[in-house]
Amino acid sequence: MMDIQNFKNIVISGASSTIGFHIASQLQQMNPKASIVGLTSNINKIDKTSSWDQLYEVDYLDQNSLIKAKKSMPFDSIDLLIFCNGFLHCDEHGPEKRLEDCDPTHLLKSFEVNVVSLLMVAKILKSMFKHKRRSGFFALSAMVGSISDNRLGGWYGYRSSKAAMNMCLKNISIEFGRSNYHTSVHGIHPGTTLSPLSQPFIAGRKPDTIYTPALTAKRILQVIEQSAENSTGEFYHWDGHILTW
Numbered sequence: 710m711m712d713i714q715n716f717k718n719i720v721i722s723g724a725s726s727t728i729g730f731h732i733a734s735q736l737q738q739m740n741p742k743a744s745i746v747g748l749t750s751n752i753n754k755i756d757k758t759s760s761w762d763q764l765y766e767v768d769y770l771d772q773n774s775l776i777k778a779k780k781s782m783p784f785d786s787i788d789l790l791i792f793c794n795g796f797l798h799c800d801e802h803g804p805e806k807r808l809e810d811c812d813p814t815h816l817l818k819s820f821e822v823n824v825v826s827l828l829m830v831a832k833i834l835k836s837m838f839k840h841k842r843r844s845g846f847f848a849l850s851a852m853v854g855s856i857s858d859n860r861l862g863g864w865y866g867y868r869s870s871k872a873a874m875n876m877c878l879k880n881i882s883i884e885f886g887r888s889n890y891h892t893s894v895h896g897i898h899p900g901t902t903l904s905p906l907s908q909p910f911i912a913g914r915k916p917d918t919i920y921t922p923a924l925t926a927k928r929i930l931q932v933i934e935q936s937a938e939n940s941t942g943e944f945y946h947w948d949g950h951i952l953t954w
């Protein structure tokens with residue numbers, strides 16, 4: 710079990726994420742004494758009056774901007790980090806149905822947000838996990854990033870960048886196991902949740918298979934709380950069962 714209720718120093722990366730916002734709000738209610746810091750690529754997208762103690766606008770691809778944010782944080786160690794950044798589509802391009810749809814700019818953007826940003830956040834904040842308290846480094850991944858679960862194909866950029874994200878999480882769990890061994894590193898599949906990321910793809914789905922961000926945030930926090938103390942390197946479904954990478 711992770712003692713979320715007593716975690717003091719919390720970082721949410723991708724603070725403007727719909728799910729991330731609800732996670733931060735619920736953490737704040739569960740644990741009013743916690744200091745909750747958000748990293749975002751666009752501070753104007755965020756309701757600043759809500760749960761954040763500090764918000765930092767960063768360019769995830771500019772390491773100096775992450776270092777600057779790290780130096781200004783109100784704490785020097787992290788109990789819980791949740792990476793909520795994710796990219797699936799933009800105005801110019803949706804997910805690919807076939808190879809002919811693959812566009813270099815869109816593919817690179819998927820890897821920038823879903824993979825490179827994760828690695829830069831992990832790299833720059835790694836030293837903040839070098840303490841002796843039980844702590845967690847979690848990332849919202851997606852079941853479509855599971856290679857063994859892929860039966861439908863398509864969505865080349867999102868699927869492959871989430872698969873790469875999953876590999877990076879496994880790698881980070883192994884590396885942290887050597888140097889930051891009090892930190893558990895896991896991926897979580899949040900389930901289809903109402904947000905700008907999923908919005909264009911939910912038409913025709915049964916309403917009971919689309920979840921509100923508040924419900925998803927609650928489930929994610931339950932998964933984190935219930936993750937075994939000595940476990941690391943797992944890929945969790947929102948209901949708590951372990952998915953195959």
Ligand SMILES: NC(=O)c1ccc[n+]([C@@H]2O[C@H](COP(=O)([O-])OP(=O)(O)OC[C@H]3O[C@@H](n4cnc5c(N)ncnc54)[C@H](OP(=O)(O)O)[C@@H]3O)[C@@H](O)[C@H]2O)c1
Pocket residue numbers: 722723724725726727728729748749750751792793794795796822849850851852898899900901902903904905906907
């Ligand atoms: N919603 C779903 O149905 C669903 C299903 C499976 C997995 N997930 C995963 O859950 C996580 C949260 O998703 P969500 O539904 O909350 O999505 P969302 O509301 O669209 O938020 C995604 C966040 O990712 C960051 N981001 C997006 N595009 C970016 C770009 N071009 N450059 C830099 N940062 C960018 C932004 O964070 P900042 O600008 O604040 O940094 C943004 O707020 C994602 O990893 C997503 O893949 C969601």
